[in-house]
Amino acid sequence: MKAVRLTVRQAVMEQRNFWRSPEYALFTFALPLFLLLLLGAANGGSYLPGHIRQIKVLVPSILAFGVIAAAYVNLGAKMAVLRHDGVLKRIRTTPLPAGAYLVGHIASTVATSLAIAGSMGVVGWLAFGTVPRLGGMFILASGLALGIVCFAALGLAVSSLIKSAESASPITNASYLPIAMISGIFDPTIGIPHWLSGAAGALPIKALAQVLEDAYTPAAHAFPAVDLAILLAWAVAGAALAAWRFRRQPALTAR
Amino acid sequence: MTSQLTAEIPAGDTAPDLAVHVRGLQMSYGDRSVLCGIDFEVRRGEVFCLLGPNGAGKTTTVEILEGFRARTGGTVTVLGLDPAAQPARLRERIGIVLQECGFPRQARVGELIDLWRDYYPHPRPLGDLLDVTGLTADRNSPVRRLSGGQRRRLDFALALAGDPDLVFLDEPTTGFDPEARRRLWTSVENLRDLGKTIVLTTHYLDEAERLADRVAILLDGRIKIAGSTREVARLAALPSRISFRMPNVLLSGAIPAPEGIDLTVRGHTATCQTRNTAVTLRALLDWAARYRVGDLDDLAVDTPSLEDAYLHHVERSDGDPGL
Secondary structure, three states, rough: OOHHHHHHHHHHHHHHHHHHOHHHHHHHHHHHHHHHHHHHHHHHHOOOOOEEHHHHHHHHHHHHHHHHHHHHHHHHHHHHHHHHHHHHHHHOOOOHHHHHHHHHHHHHHHHHHHHHHHHHHHHHHHOOOOOOEEEEEHHHHHHHHHHHHHHHHHHHHHOOOOOOOOOHHHHHHHHHHHHHHHHOOOOOOOOOHHHHHHHHHHHHHHHHHHHHHHHHHOOOOOOHEEEEEEEHHHHHHHHHHHHHHHHEEEEEEEE | OOOOOOOOOOOOHHHOOOOEEEEEEEEOOOOOEEEEEEEEEEEEEOOEEEOOOOOOOHHHHHHHHHHOOOOOEEEEEEEEEEOOHHHHHOOOOOOOOOOOOOOOOOOOOOOHHHHHHHHOOOOOOOHHHHHOOOOOHHOOOOOOHHHHHHHHHHHHHHHOOOOEEEEEOOOOOOOOOOOHHHHHHHHHHHHHHHEEEEEEEEHHHHHHHHOOOOEEEEEEEEEEEEEHHHHHHHHOOOEEEEEEEEEHHHHOOOOOOOOOOOOOEEEEEEEEOOHHHHHHHHHHHHHHHHOOOOOOOOOEOOOOOHHHHHHHHHHHHHHOOOO
16 A cells, blocks of 8 residues: 555656656647647648548647657656666665556656647647547547557666666657658658558557547548557567666666 | 575574674675675664775675675675565665765755655654754755755755664765865764764775774775774784974984984984884983973874774785785
8 A cells, every 4th residue: 555655656746847847848748739730730631542631640640649759758768867867776775666666657657648648639629620539439548548558668668778868858759750750640641662651550659640540530440459459569568678677777886 | 605695584693782794795796706705793873984995895795785786695684684685674774875866856855855754664754854954944945956065965864764773875975075075974973973873885094083983994805804993993003103393402413312212204203103102202201301302392192093004904905915
């Protein structure tokens, strides 16, 4: 019970710390919203193959982008900074179970990700009249749940590979933005070679975008089991890498 | 060597007044030995100093005591617990002040200490922690706005959050200016006044001399000598030094040098070494009286210090091929 209470307290503290750097919090929320409004206004009205209005694909894909920014970049960069600042070292001197500490961080990240997803969903509705179809709610929920878990795990994994506090933000951002672009997150009509598009399809970014798109576009596809499986596979891989790296940590002081 | 990693040492087996009990502690990486079987004890309520040059194994020893490194041999008991067997339980009762340790960037002093308190079963009251470390005025300050000295005090506050019985300080003044060092020494003395047992590692002799009740000199993975600072100095069996300013009458050769006393002169200072301080001093004073030298200016008697003993051991160790 105490572990649970500590986890909750840690999560609350992390949320509070997130909102305390307003520029950072603003950036994490504002960028996806801004992109949605910009791209939605510019291209939303045009039609994609299959007579689908582009906005119906843009909203979910940029929503995916927002979730990735919160879960992957946020958590990944933050953990790398905490490690290189020596904060993790200090935590290890206390009786706080590593699990409680970590889950506290993850819980805060989940809350932030859901907040972004929520605000983007609302903007998609108010600005563009685009909402997920009723039958797609379950798909939306599973996509968000699995997507957040997957990208949080990947964020933790990448944080264990980052070498300094200063490089944390550049590396986390640079490691997913190009892939997001190639995956067609910002422009579903992007012309890229077939093999590249295929490769992107195996990556979790496109998988998440496709699951969420599925919830927004008119029905008549099968349940996106493959994409969800891809997310799950990457989640497991990320968690395994993170666990392996953190277990290999050198003893308290590295001189 | 067989390793004796005992999982459970019944509390009654260690004398209750011992905070730390170490016997035959070994630490090897493959065939490289960092600690070659060391023994020492730390009594409750004292400041114990592990002294040695860099690379001697001080930090390794302390990490083993804290439960962060698994030893390869010997027995270690800290507050009645084996750090290798029960590290989490041990951490509830110890405080560790680390070097180069940061704080969460957005934290505020009071709320950070309060969060830390929650990690422990029997924390000290928040107001008390702020008071003892002089941070009451900074309770709501963001951590990133603190000065170096305030950050250090916050390190102490966090280490004390759980009201530990034993506090570890690893090279606490490395890189500090003289002013900051003195302030930290005062903090350590305050900790002792609170009844804490303190284990301190350092390569600064003046620090050990000032703070330690008992000290152990660690060299090349072995403890050369241990005891109170006075004992250690005495055990090295080094002579005392008596020095005074050369009187002009002696310089000019107008009077003979004192008999039976081997005086070395450097610049204006005459020094002699003796194992019988009082006797030699008396002979000197008699000589001064006899030849009407008057008062011996800058007369000083230096009994062997910890530094002398330490350097003596280090020099011996350097010359010894077997070590």
